[in-house]
Amino acid sequence: MSYVDQAQSSYRSATRYIPESLRVYLPILPVMALVGLFILYPIAQAIYSSFFTKSLLAPSEAEFVGLANYVEIWADPDIHQVLWNTFVWVTVGSLAAIVLGFLMGWLLDEKLPYTSVASAIVLIPWVLPRVVGASIWQFMFGGSQGIVNELLVQMGVIDEYIVMLGANQYSLWPPIIGMVWRLAPLFALLTLTSLQGIDEHLYEAARMDGATPWEQFRYITIPMMKYNLAIGFLLMLIYNVRNFSMVWVMTKGGPGVSSSTLPVMIYRAAFIDFEVGFASALSVLLFVVLLVFSYYYIKFYDKVRGDM
């Protein structure tokens, strides 16, 4: 009798008083408990809370209001600015991170000197604690001593220092730049690994078939990488949608809501205005957006695994 058989029979005898239909779930019970406690329960709680007005100062005085919080979101004067900012973050930020990350990954794949050292260095922005990275950027963009201002003056782009983090018309962009700096290395690594996964013989076969370097890129590299790139793209979207620390550390979403995104608005509603119900409704909104992205992420992931 093999060890597997032995284990099976001793499991059966130990669980002989439990019905067969339940017995099969017993081994995954611990994981199910953890998932339920730390993932499903908070989600359910957030959805439940979104139907109440509830202040963090007096949680016991919650009052059921139905969909009023959602109506309030729509009526909120700031929501359109915040949603627009979030949209800009997700599109501009993700695209910039992808283009930059792709170029970095491409360069790292070339057999240049010191590429192994470079690929380790490139990862620093990604492994650095978020608040540390954000603080560095806040320092660089901030006030009168910021190095960005100094550089722009020296390059002749501007004549004198300008207020960036504290000005409505600029404040959205520095955190996006910081986020691109943080995410591009991740995409570079994704690019690098998928480039290295392409069989060198395919390029040789294409060369023998008369393909120019551009045609090799167009007909071999891109098609071979497309699923990895798509997954990377979705990851970038998800990271950007739910980013909080970069904005909060650099601008706190201000001035006003000029640089606020959805997560920042949620934080403000919950922990500054103490409106738990309203914050929960916003969270549910964010949750739905993320759910859509996650759905495509998982779908692509399955497709990639199916193709391999």
Place this chain on the structure above:
Amino acid sequence: MTHLELDSVKKVFGDPEKEGVVAVNDLDIDVPDGDFLVLLGPSGCGKTTTLRMIGGLEDPTEGEVRFDGTVVNDVKARNRDVAMVFQDFALYPHMTVRENLGFGLRRENNDMTGTEIDERVTEVAEMLEIEELLNNKPAQLSGGQKQRVALGRAIIREPRLFLFDEPLANLDAKLRKTMRTEIDELQSEVGITSAYVTHNQEEAMTIADKIAILNDGELQQLGTPDQVFNEPANLFVAQFVGSPDMNLFQGALSERGDSYRIEMDAASFDIPKRLVDTEIDTDEVLVGFRPQDLYQARTRATNGPEFDTQVRVVEPVGTEAIVHGTSALGDVTAKVGRFHDLEPEDQMELTIAPEHVYLFDPTTESLLKGRLVTERAEGGTSADSVEA
């Protein structure tokens, strides 16, 4: 249709000034139009590097690669109009068979329209009997089918040269034999000059017009399959070509009138000088017997040595058997008929005709006397009898 020449080609990997690795050294090969050249040698002998230099995937460090007299060293692979079949087939995994076949045609700057390309693809697919696979992806194909697609991708462009890099190594034994024949037939049919890399000497012997045998980056011999088998330039070629391996024994050589006298530990015999083309001035020789040339003395008499052998193992291969035995000369392998009554521990007497004996110089390892093919040997014997 291309006349391929390699002229003093050398390839050094790494820094040639410092510790570069010489992969190919001073290689001269001439392949006439329409010929089938096989580059044969053990792993790491430089045969694949040579093929890649012909294709333009590697640049020679020194020397010239010429197509029809034109130096192509600086012509990029994509402009050489050469097709290559890879060991792992290197089919484009994201394209269907149809797209794989048409890829090269679409890259070439010719005037073919999409419809013409489609027609050509269908034509080639029919030729290779893969027309029902045209819409499949490579992952859905068996090894043999992938091989056919890879061949089709090479043929479809009607290139100047075909290059094959161990194309049969990933197939099972039975398929390997069928595909070998198919490649041979296909090449004769289209008549395109071909270079084929393999480490399998049997494959090389059956498929080649000319075989180039390489070892450690150096050309050992360039010749027809007959030449490399019967007149191997040196000991390396003699041992690499032919299966089972050649038996080799030490011997002493002395001149005795019209003959050379060969004396070995337990046998001695004469080789008439007219069977030897070279002037031999050494008194030590290596004596080589191919297992196929050894006979049981009870079945065939020769003028050569006879020696007792104790049978260790009998490996039947159809009408003949490979017999491993221990003789007074040393271990010996023979391929003999009439083996059904042979069993381990049995004694048998082996013999070989002097015209089939190989002699090598033990220091330079170069050939002193090769194997005379039967016609000449028999002609010699009959002349001998007339003289007598």
